[in-house]
Amino acid sequence: xxxxxxxxxxxxxxxxxxxxxxHKNSTISRTPIYHSNQLSTSLVFRTKKMVSPIIKSSLIxxxxxxxxxxxxxxxxxxxxxxxxxxMVKVQLTKIDLExxxxxxxxxxxxxxxxxxxxxxxxSLHFNSLRLKNDNGSMVNxxxxxxxxxxxxxxxxxxxxxxVALVGPDQKxxxxxxxxxxxxxxxxxxxxxxxxxxxxxxxxxxxxITPAGNWLIGGDLEVLSPIKYNDGLDNYRLSPKQxxxxxxxxxxxxxxxxxxxxPVHNGHALLMNDxxxxxxxxxxxxxILLLHPLGGYTKADDVPLDVRMEQHSKVxxxxxxxxKTTIVSIFPSPMHYAGPTEVQWxxxxxxxxxxxxxxxxxxxxxxxxxxxxxxxxxxxHGKKVLSMAPGLEKLNxxxxxxxxxxxxxxxxxxxxxxxxxxFLFISGTKMRTFARTGESPPDGFMCxxxxxxxVKYYASxxxxxxxxxxVSA
Amino acid sequence: xxxxxxxxxxxxxxxxxxxxxxHKNSTISRTPIYHSNQLSTSLVFRTKKMVSPIIKSSLIxxxxxxxxxxxxxxxxxxxxxxxxxxMVKVQLTKIDLExxxxxxxxxxxxxxxxxxxxxxxxSLHFNSLRLKNDNGSMVNxxxxxxxxxxxxxxxxxxxxxxVALVGPDQKxxxxxxxxxxxxxxxxxxxxxxxxxxxxxxxxxxxxITPAGNWLIGGDLEVLSPIKYNDGLDNYRLSPKQxxxxxxxxxxxxxxxxxxxxPVHNGHALLMNDxxxxxxxxxxxxxILLLHPLGGYTKADDVPLDVRMEQHSKVxxxxxxxxKTTIVSIFPSPMHYAGPTEVQWxxxxxxxxxxxxxxxxxxxxxxxxxxxxxxxxxxxHGKKVLSMAPGLEKLNxxxxxxxxxxxxxxxxxxxxxxxxxxFLFISGTKMRTFARTGESPPDGFMCxxxxxxxVKYYASxxxxxxxxxxVSA
Numbered sequence: 050x051x052x053x054x055x056x057x058x059x060x061x062x063x064x065x066x067x068x069x070x071x072h073k074n075s076t077i078s079r080t081p082i083y084h085s086n087q088l089s090t091s092l093v094f095r096t097k098k099m100v101s102p103i104i105k106s107s108l109i110x111x112x113x114x115x116x117x118x119x120x121x122x123x124x125x126x127x128x129x130x131x132x133x134x135x136m137v138k139v140q141l142t143k144i145d146l147e148x149x150x151x152x153x154x155x156x157x158x159x160x161x162x163x164x165x166x167x168x169x170x171x172s173l174h175f176n177s178l179r180l181k182n183d184n185g186s187m188v189n190x191x192x193x194x195x196x197x198x199x200x201x202x203x204x205x206x207x208x209x210x211x212v213a214l215v216g217p218d219q220k221x222x223x224x225x226x227x228x229x230x231x232x233x234x235x236x237x238x239x240x241x242x243x244x245x246x247x248x249x250x251x252x253x254x255x256x257i258t259p260a261g262n263w264l265i266g267g268d269l270e271v272l273s274p275i276k277y278n279d280g281l282d283n284y285r286l287s288p289k290q291x292x293x294x295x296x297x298x299x300x301x302x303x304x305x306x307x308x309x310x311p312v313h314n315g316h317a318l319l320m321n322d323x324x325x326x327x328x329x330x331x332x333x334x335x336i337l338l339l340h341p342l343g344g345y346t347k348a349d350d351v352p353l354d355v356r357m358e359q360h361s362k363v364x365x366x367x368x369x370x371x372k373t374t375i376v377s378i379f380p381s382p383m384h385y386a387g388p389t390e391v392q393w394x395x396x397x398x399x400x401x402x403x404x405x406x407x408x409x410x411x412x413x414x415x416x417x418x419x420x421x422x423x424x425x426x427x428x429h430g431k432k433v434l435s436m437a438p439g440l441e442k443l444n445x446x447x448x449x450x451x452x453x454x455x456x457x458x459x460x461x462x463x464x465x466x467x468x469x470x471f472l473f474i475s476g477t478k479m480r481t482f483a484r485t486g487e488s489p490p491d492g493f494m495c496x497x498x499x500x501x502x503v504k505y506y507a508s509x510x511x512x513x514x515x516x517x518x519v520s521a
Numbered sequence: 522x523x524x525x526x527x528x529x530x531x532x533x534x535x536x537x538x539x540x541x542x543x544h545k546n547s548t549i550s551r552t553p554i555y556h557s558n559q560l561s562t563s564l565v566f567r568t569k570k571m572v573s574p575i576i577k578s579s580l581i582x583x584x585x586x587x588x589x590x591x592x593x594x595x596x597x598x599x600x601x602x603x604x605x606x607x608m609v610k611v612q613l614t615k616i617d618l619e620x621x622x623x624x625x626x627x628x629x630x631x632x633x634x635x636x637x638x639x640x641x642x643x644s645l646h647f648n649s650l651r652l653k654n655d656n657g658s659m660v661n662x663x664x665x666x667x668x669x670x671x672x673x674x675x676x677x678x679x680x681x682x683x684v685a686l687v688g689p690d691q692k693x694x695x696x697x698x699x700x701x702x703x704x705x706x707x708x709x710x711x712x713x714x715x716x717x718x719x720x721x722x723x724x725x726x727x728x729i730t731p732a733g734n735w736l737i738g739g740d741l742e743v744l745s746p747i748k749y750n751d752g753l754d755n756y757r758l759s760p761k762q763x764x765x766x767x768x769x770x771x772x773x774x775x776x777x778x779x780x781x782x783p784v785h786n787g788h789a790l791l792m793n794d795x796x797x798x799x800x801x802x803x804x805x806x807x808i809l810l811l812h813p814l815g816g817y818t819k820a821d822d823v824p825l826d827v828r829m830e831q832h833s834k835v836x837x838x839x840x841x842x843x844k845t846t847i848v849s850i851f852p853s854p855m856h857y858a859g860p861t862e863v864q865w866x867x868x869x870x871x872x873x874x875x876x877x878x879x880x881x882x883x884x885x886x887x888x889x890x891x892x893x894x895x896x897x898x899x900x901h902g903k904k905v906l907s908m909a910p911g912l913e914k915l916n917x918x919x920x921x922x923x924x925x926x927x928x929x930x931x932x933x934x935x936x937x938x939x940x941x942x943f944l945f946i947s948g949t950k951m952r953t954f955a956r957t958g959e960s961p962p963d964g965f966m967c968x969x970x971x972x973x974x975v976k977y978y979a980s981x982x983x984x985x986x987x988x989x990x991v992s993a
Contacts (some may be wrong), residue, residue: 171908176646179908233900237716244709246718315616429642436643436651
């Protein structure tokens with residue numbers, strides 16, 4: 050359960066422009082975030098490790114034993130780019146590009162490209178992949194990571210072996226080699242991934258329904274690291290960079306917290322309590338990976354830039370300790386596929402070096418799109434996660450339920466013996482508070498973080514109140 | 522890959538009444554079947570083995586290492602029956618009873634009863650179960666084997682630990698112990714099992730839609746072996762009986778052929794060719810398990826009794842060699858769930874001692890219930906089967922396509938270099954031939970077997986032409 054990585058000096062990370070407007074619905078003013086968690090300084094390694102560049106890491110092994118890195122080395126980029134020029138071009142959507150990012154950095158290790166049919170079928174039926182050259186052992190792989198093409202593109206590809214992938218801005222992003230084209234049975238993919246085919250699943254409507262009827266798999270070579278130029282690229286640490294940082298901090302346990310919502314004090318309580326429990330277990334230096342999801346989210350989720358600013362306030366206000374916390378962006382898009390997706394969220398964090406994963410109520414869940422109920426049983430996520438093939442080496446930490454304790458006037462673990470003292474503040478309720486300008490109960494969220502949300506929702510209301518311009 | 526079984530004298534099998542009408546749609550006259558494959562004689566063991574009752578079997582190990590047998594020993598039956606009298610009663614449907622049969626004889630080993638939620642979730646998400654006390658290794662378990670109850674029954678059960686299961690004839694069949702009741706999310710079960718939620722799936726309409734909103738899992742104790750009294754019980758050999766028979770015949774390879782259709786000469790060609798290939802591989806005595814499915818099938822499938830008679834003719838006519846063939850009934854109901862179900866079909870045969878499994882085009886498939894296409898990609902079944910967790914020890918033998926060779930005037934393996942010489946005779950076409958009294962091409966099916974089908978379809982036509990009696 051250990052492996053050797055080569056540590057090297059991280060490239061100097063330039064300061065980023067946080068005044069750039071990163072979300073069209075968000076017009077709040079920008080100030081630099083992460084004053085107290087400035088990764089650009091923390092990534093300067095101490096002399097000792099620079100002298101001895103190869104150290105034994107005690108971090109959990111990535112799936113398949115080796116962290117996948119599909120970014121072409123700089124000295125080969127021109128050559129590969131010329132080669133790609135001569136290939137049939139396949140157009141990527143914004144979300145396809147997020148998946149290219151995910152695959153290229155090894156979050157889905159040992160996956161080396163978009164899935165071919167044998168990988169797709171294993172993912173769909175078994176939520177796992179059998180390794181070909183490791184005694185047939187299994188790694189978890191619960192979401193199909195696939196690239197769809199339409200009939201016309203398939204026609205253009207013809208008998209080609211390799212194709213070039215072109216980003217939404219028409220720049221060539223990557224090469225896909227030794228391709229395999231197979232049928233995209235959308236109904237089956239949706240049914241087996243979500244456990245429903247009801248209309249209104251966000252990822253289905255946004256990604257799958259408009260997609261082509263074919264899937265194209267192959268080995269990926271990405272011409273240069275994927276960047277978004279949204280002022281947040283420095284917070285998109287790759288699994289390799291995260292592992293380097295955990296080693297630099299001499300972490301002997303890494304616990305990951307996946308989120309796509311603002312952090313309230315209940316979350317913070319949980320994370321701090323987890324650290325305490327890990328110390329009790331004998332770990333000397335547990336590090337928290339606070340890991341907001343940065344890819345596609347549904348329209349009514351709080352956008353990434355606002356969440357990142359909110360998270361920074363939580364660290365500034367001292368609710369979480371910057372010395373033992375790393376905040377970074379997980380580049381995956383959201384599926385909202387509950388028990389199937391939570392496995393992906395956990396598996397990707399193994400590849401980033403986390404050996405503990407916190408799982409809450411109804412992870413990656415949402416309301417049923419056509420019925421008045423949760424789409425998934427709220428307990429199934431953690432049950433499925435704890436039994437999932439390929440995740441045996443990951444320690445699953447079930448979320449204890451936190452709620453607002455009206456007596457202690459703070460977020461606290463729910464105590465069923467005095468249930469009436471507790472107030473559950475749902476996302477919807479929080480949103481209503483923020484929109485109406487009403488303050489949540491004292492101690493629900495640090496004031497700086499709350500302020501970010503109030504401004505965001507106020508900006509939405511201004512936008513909603515402004516009549517849309519008539520386009521020519 | 523070997524285990525020890527105790528061989529004991531099979532109870533004398535009484536002669537059975539084949540004149541009993543076993544299917545209401547079938548009015549053809551009965552003659553005893555299996556003259557040439559009379560299991561009641563073959564089950565008399567040779568003296569040598571009676572003297573030495575424990576022999577080392579070379580058969581494949583059952584899943585979990587021990588074949589499950591949940592039938593209460595005779596000397597405890599009265600006691601258990603009295604105990605069951607005092608328990609809350611849970612009513613079984615005809616198909617529930619088929620599952621009780623399946624579980625009780627160990628076809629689903631290591632499953633010891635209807636699934637509790639942790640088994641159900643693993644089956645639904647991973648098509649496999651992790652063994653609790655065998656280093657966490659996996660066995661295949663692709664279909665949820667569950668018992669549904671309605672709100673009223675759940676209410677009646679209350680906090681009881683054990684319940685009694687009552688058959689359609691109101692006789693107490695079994696005890697279910699240490700029960701667990703959990704939600705029956707039908708939509709999710711259907712979507713994840715079939716990869717569609719389209720209306721018109723036979724098992725869904727027959728079993729799931731009318732079922733209750735709760736599932737009840739627990740450990741099963743069956744008060745006496747499940748019998749159907751339809752004249753075919755002697756052909757329902759349990760996995761234990763089959764293993765005894767394979768050992769008696771000194772099989773060094775057992776190849777299973779699952780079917781729910783009449784056997785034509787293309788099937789026979791395939792089975793005989795498989796035997797030849799196994800001999801070429803160095804096996805000395807490969808035995809064929811011709812294993813028609815005997816549980817629930819959809820209304821337009823040929824009923825079991827007719828199929829059994831047809832199969833007996835195939836052996837009588839010498840198309841298959843009785844010396845190296847065992848015909849027996851697989852008691853499972855059909856799901857028509859394609860790649861998900863074919864794993865169940867294969868896994869159950871491991872438990873019966875088969876180490877080779879023949880898989881064809883679109884196994885357990887059917888037409889899409891609402892679209893003009895196959896529900897499953899015809900190649901997915903064998904692909905999924907070959908990658909399925911828990912089936913590593915089973916040798917998958919892909920079906921070679923056989924068709925009617927109009928030049929050689931017999932069924933032959935399809936030769937793409939002279940495709941125009943081959944005639945594909947679909948099930949629908951075969952049925953049309955039989956219904957219209959038209960003969961299929963010479964060499965398509967042995968005349969005795971064909972005759973059985975013609976009579977069956979003629980009886981259906983008589984029935985359709987007869988006006989239904991008006992009930993009082």
